[in-house]
Amino acid sequence: MDNTSLSTILPFIPVISTTCSLWFAWDQYEFLTLFRKPDLRLLSNQLLPSYFTTFFNRGVPRVLGLLSATVFSCGAILRYSPGTILRDRGAHPWYTAGLLFALGHLIWAPFIIPPIRALRGDAKGKNVAELERWLYIHVWRSLTVDLAAWVCCIVATHKLLFE
Template sequence: MASGLFIDPTTLLRIAPVISTTCSLWFGWDQYEFLQLFLKPDIQGHSNEMLPSYFNTFFGRGARRVVGLLLTTILTSAANLRYAPDGLLHERGSFIWYSGAIAFALGHQIYVPFILPSIKAITGDAKEKNVNELKKWLYVHNWRTLTVDLAGWACCIVAAVKTLSP
């Protein structure tokens, strides 16, 4: 049997938070890359018209992905804390890192009150203010990505490396 083709379920559990946080970071970066195109000075008039429709579609799909990735990070990190053999995570120094991953994934939600007004304004069509609302949204989005999302990713990597190292 080709046993080398499959990852041990325990190893998969240890790296699952790394995978989900990597996807979160990638999605966050893509959001920035694609949405900042609406800010180009030569198309801002068109952007003000297109943003409400785009945001209504984008957030319906995007929010589910973000929540799914955050929940995956939280649940798989918690499963590592709960189901690791007694003392393993403390011995390896990774308990605090999986805990940090959970805290930073939850911390993503701290930014919601700062982003929600811009989302509501754009989806409700703030007319010629849509581009300015997008600028506000991207500013907070970038801070969130560079703080809690990046920190959560780093915690997951350190946790997995420490746990899987001999």
Template sequence: MATTTILGLTLTLSPPALTALRLAPLLGSTGSLTHAYMEWLTTTSFLHTPRTTSTLTLTMTQGKPSPSATLVPNKDQIAAAKAIVIPIWFVNFFHTGLYSVIGLNGITTYTSLANILLFPTGLGLGKSWYVVGLAAAVGHYFFVPGVMGSVARLFDICVKGQAVEGEGRGDAVDCVREWVGVHKVRMLTVDLCAWVCFAVGVVRVLTP
């Protein structure tokens, strides 16, 4: 049994509950990293032309692609379609994705704080990994200023229904490309670092 005191109240965790608390930051950071990867996967789809002649496409179409599949796409039509679809999609995506990101990162942050501050006994050599993992999880928010410009412009484009002027980077595709650039760095640094740290920390704490 693990016991701690909070504001004069005694809190006791059973061994299974304590194990769940030890695992929670790893589960939260795993969710965050997976979420970040899926965000990258979906948003980068807008930055490439359809791969109509790939092996996968040929397989999905039973090896019988239409004659038009080998034609050069009409770039103007594709650009026009993206200009309409991207802002609408991104605004809807951001309205839901924002809260899941905050929720997952909140699980990671608060449960790691609980481990470090309330139930540090038994962490042993794993404590330092939990501390670094916590710092990395909090570091996720330091990238917010880097993406807010592109996010705001996409919202503006969606509301106004037209491209926003601004140093030549106002169109929807450029906004997504800018967002993806910052997001990729964030995913491969603080998000990945948090996951690795908590994975190592959990192994050190729970391995006899």
């Protein structure tokens, strides 16, 4: 692949990775809210520790992979774009913000880890309550840093390629 091909594809990587991050976050919410149904609450309290442990172990590499793709692609664009093209087209602050918002996903870790530990360790009859706590934080994280990273990457790519 030559430099022209790479420079044409690279700006789309943060758009794709942030889109996938949001999609995955939405899927997590959709699938896990099923455990909150009142008629399933007793069964959910029993199943959640095993389910959530498997869910979390499989999900973390995906989330970190998507965040890494966003951070490294935004970083590469910021570092290796020729001359002042990013500043001239107004894309530089948007790529910087996209990178920082993607990293911002990790800032939520101190808030999200306690319910994860509780769920994985079996909070006995409180598993659904811990899941609800996790979902609450998950939604706020998704609507703040994940959504912001997505918007920033789309605006940055639009400015770079189409303005």
